[in-house]
Structure formats: structure tokens, C-alpha cells
Amino acid sequence: AQSVTQLDSQVPVFEEAPVELRCNYSSSVSVYLFWYVQYPNQGLQLLLKYLSGSTLVKSINGFEAEFNKSQTSFHLRKPSVHISDTAEYFCAVSPLSGGSYIPTFGRGTSLIVHP
Amino acid sequence: EADIYQTPRYLVIGTGKKITLECSQTMGHDKMYWYQQDPGMELHLIHYSYGVNSTEKGDLSSESTVSRIRTEHFPLTLESARPSHTSQYLCASSEPGPGDTQYFGPGTRLTVL
Numbered sequence: 001a002q003s004v005t006q007l008d009s010q011v012p013v014f015e016e017a018p019v020e021l022r023c024n025y026s027s028s029v030s031v032y033l034f035w036y037v038q039y040p041n042q043g044l045q046l047l048l049k050y051l052s053g054s055t056l057v058k059s060i061n062g063f064e065a066e067f068n069k070s071q072t073s074f075h076l077r078k079p080s081v082h083i084s085d086t087a088e089y090f091c092a093v094s095p096l097s098g099g100s101y102i103p104t105f106g107r108g109t110s111l112i113v114h115p
Numbered sequence: 116e117a118d119i120y121q122t123p124r125y126l127v128i129g130t131g132k133k134i135t136l137e138c139s140q141t142m143g144h145d146k147m148y149w150y151q152q153d154p155g156m157e158l159h160l161i162h163y164s165y166g167v168n169s170t171e172k173g174d175l176s177s178e179s180t181v182s183r184i185r186t187e188h189f190p191l192t193l194e195s196a197r198p199s200h201t202s203q204y205l206c207a208s209s210e211p212g213p214g215d216t217q218y219f220g221p222g223t224r225l226t227v228l
Contacts, residue, residue: 004157009155032213032214034214034216036217036219041221042221042222043119043121043205043207043219043220043221043222044158044205044207044217044219045218045219046216046217046218049214049216051213051214052213090158094214094215096213101209101214101215102148102160102163102173102215103214103215103217104157105157105158106157107155107156107157108155108157
């Protein structure tokens with residue numbers, strides 16, 4: 001079984017400031033790691049994912065996340081946020097083996113960007 | 116354009132009514148899912164399907180049922196709605212491959228009075 005902990009329920013930040021959204025997980029097996037974003041009144045959409053290889057993964061809109069196996073973390077960062085980044089961010093993991101790949105989601109972190 | 120659709124987007128009904136939440140996808144994905152989402156809580160998987168005529172219950176006990184008669188269609192039915200069913204319901208499908216990236220619909224916000 002897997003579990004995901006997002007340590008911050010809400011992160012307020014000013015526009016153009018850097019931000020880090022924290023995610024830790026626990027699992028008895030190796031996992032794939034995901035960040036999804038949910039804008040107001042929309043469903044979730046994939047932001048980025050780690051499957052294998054380089055532990056640093058990047059999205060097209062400036063976010064990046066680094067897989068740290070020893071700390072079982074997958075924190076999401078952006079060096080300079082925009083108003084349009086205001087959204088709910090969900091960390092998720094799914095097992096490498098077993099065939100089902102059904103993800104386990106965290107409780108979400110609400111990123112609020114102020115002008 | 117490939118997409119996943121949910122109707123209705125918002126629904127307010129009285130206790131005891133039977134309702135069906137619709138979900139359709141145009142991506143040809145075999146795997147589909149229903150999640151329940153409440154503020155500040157994890158997404159809870161309530162049903163999933165690996166293809167036509169395949170349905171399974173998720174980790175959250177639910178009084179709802181699902182059917183999968185066509186690949187593109189995965190409706191969820193509540194036979195008798197109660198106030199405890201008030202929630203956001205998200206439908207998703209996933210593409211085959213490592214990790215099975217999920218694609219979500221916009222959700223149905225259900226309020227049972």
C-alpha cells in the first residue's frame with residue numbers, strides 16, 4: 001500500500017516569488033510519481049511525472065520536481081510564480097509492479113498567488 | 116479533439132431521488148475511474164473499470180453502482196440519494212503505459228438536500 005503526505009494545505013505567495021510545494025510518500029514497493037494541477041471549476045490535469053532516469057523533471061510552464069529516493073520526497077518548485085498559477089496541486093504515486101497502476105493521491109495544496 | 120466529458124456539471128436534488136452521473140471519453144481508453152473529491156481531502160477511488168463489462172469497487176465504500184457497456188461511456192448511478200452523498204464526483208480515464216497517466220473530466224458537483 002502507498003500513502004502520500006502533502007505537508008501544506010495552503011501556500012500563499014506573492015507574484016514573481018519562488019515557491020515550493022512539499023510531497024512525501026511511503027510505499028513498500030517502487031513507485032511512479034506525479035503532480036497534477038486543478039484550476040477552479042476544472043478537473044485535474046497532469047503537470048509532470050517521474051517514471052525513471054533523471055530525478056529532476058520539468059513541466060512546460062516552468063515547474064520542476066525532484067525525486068529524492070532516500071527522503072521519499074517529490075517536492076514541486078517554481079522560481080517565479082504568476083497569478084495564473086493559482087490552483088490546487090495534488091501529488092500522487094502509483095506502484096511500478098502489480099499491474100493496476102491505480103494512483104494514490106495526497107490531500108492537495110492550495111497555491112494562492114497574490115499580486 | 117480527444118477529451119473527457121461529464122454531465123451535469125452541477126446537480127441539486129432531494130433525498131431519495133435516483134440519479135445518474137454521465138461520463139464519456141473520446142480517447143479510446145480502456146481504463147476508466149470514478150473519484151469522490153471533498154475539500155482538503157484525498158481523492159477517493161469509488162469505482163474503476165478495465166474495459167467493457169469490467170467494473171470493480173474502489174477503496175471507498177460507496178452506495179453507487181457503475182456500468183461499462185461501451186468503451187467510451189462509464190455512468191455512475193445512485194439509487195437513492197442522501198445528504199451524505201453531497202460531494203464532487205470526478206471521472207477519469209487513463210492511457211496505457213508506465214504509471215498510466217490519468218485524464219480527468221471537469222467534475223459533477225452534487226448537492227443532496
